[in-house]
Amino acid sequence: MFHKLQIFILLAILPSLAYAEGNIFKEGDHCVAWKTSKKMFLLSNSTPIGMNCKASAEAKKVGADYKLYVTVPVAKFDSGEETRDEEVVLILGGDKQPNIIIESEALSIKKITSLEKKDATLQGSILINGKKFGIPIKVKSTINNGKLTYQGFLKTSFTALGLEPPSVAGGVVAKVYDELELHFQFQEAKIIGHPNL
Numbered sequence: 001m002f003h004k005l006q007i008f009i010l011l012a013i014l015p016s017l018a019y020a021e022g023n024i025f026k027e028g029d030h031c032v033a034w035k036t037s038k039k040m041f042l043l044s045n046s047t048p049i050g051m052n053c054k055a056s057a058e059a060k061k062v063g064a065d066y067k068l069y070v071t072v073p074v075a076k077f078d079s080g081e082e083t084r085d086e087e088v089v090l091i092l093g094g095d096k097q098p099n100i101i102i103e104s105e106a107l108s109i110k111k112i113t114s115l116e117k118k119d120a121t122l123q124g125s126i127l128i129n130g131k132k133f134g135i136p137i138k139v140k141s142t143i144n145n146g147k148l149t150y151q152g153f154l155k156t157s158f159t160a161l162g163l164e165p166p167s168v169a170g171g172v173v174a175k176v177y178d179e180l181e182l183h184f185q186f187q188e189a190k191i192i193g194h195p196n197l
Contacts, residue, residue, distance in 0.1 A: 024049060025151070025185040027144060031055065032072050034088075035181040036158075036165075050077035050088060055184070058192040065106040066195055068124075070184065072100040091163055093129030101127040104137070109195055116141050116148060126182075131162050148188035148196075156180050 024033050031053040039045055054076040059066045074094030079085055092100065104124040114120070119140040126135050138153045157178045158165040165176045188194055 024051070024183050027149075028187065029053065029185050030057075030187045030190045032070070032182070032184040034077065035183065036176055037179060038176040048079050048081075048084065050079040050085065052077045056192065057186045057190070059194045061193070062106050065108050066112065066193075067106055068102075068104040068191070070102040070186075072102070074098055074100060087166055091158075091166060097127070097130050102135075102137075103127075112195060115139060115150065116143075126161070128161055129163065133161055150184075150186045150188065150191075152184045152186075154182040156182065 024035065025031060031051055032055045033049055033051045035047060035049045037045055037047050052072055055070055055072040057068060057070050059068050074092045075089050075098065077085055077088050079088070089095070102124060103126075104122050107122070111120075119138065122137045122139055124135055124137055125132050135154055135156065140151050142149050142151070158176075158180050159178055161180070163180075165178050188196065
């Protein structure tokens with residue numbers, strides 16, 4: 001027979017465990033995600049992930065080049081736990097800035113084409129909670145069934161982005177580590193204004 005505390009612990013941990021294994025995205029997803037690690041009751045670690053498939057990506061012409069702009073609605077992250085998602089909106093300052101904006105460096109057509117052949121690290125910026133930070137973004141591309149997909153990854157931290165890692169009861173009940181990963185997977189066919197379309 002489970003006690004109330006045991007049931008609470010299971011409800012707190014299970015949604016995180018559901019996302020902890022395997023690839024973050026499924027084939028065909030056009031989404032972004034955050035991923036971090038936390039400790040529950042000073043005992044067990046888990047890896048919660050928040051998915052957001054409401055993000056949009058747009059390639060805008062800047063002179064002869066293009067910049068990729070990604071708009072991420074803060075309130076649309078889904079980690080499988082509603083309370084955590086509400087906390088994420090507060091942490092990311094969604095009440096003041098409802099969208100995170102990611103902007104790439106200017107990319108020539110040649111550079112965009114080269115992304116289809118090799119992995120690369122692009123420079124860019126992220127506007128989050130009213131503050132702008134320079135970021136390096138690792139990008140790779142894959143072709144499945146004739147469809148081009150871009151995947152990206154940024155390893156950073158809450159404090160590097162001016163954010164406070166959340167905790168419950170001073171970290172005794174739950175403590176999120178400072179490490180933070182940002183991931184994306186975009187389908188070329190869904191990138192507005194992509195020069196190859």
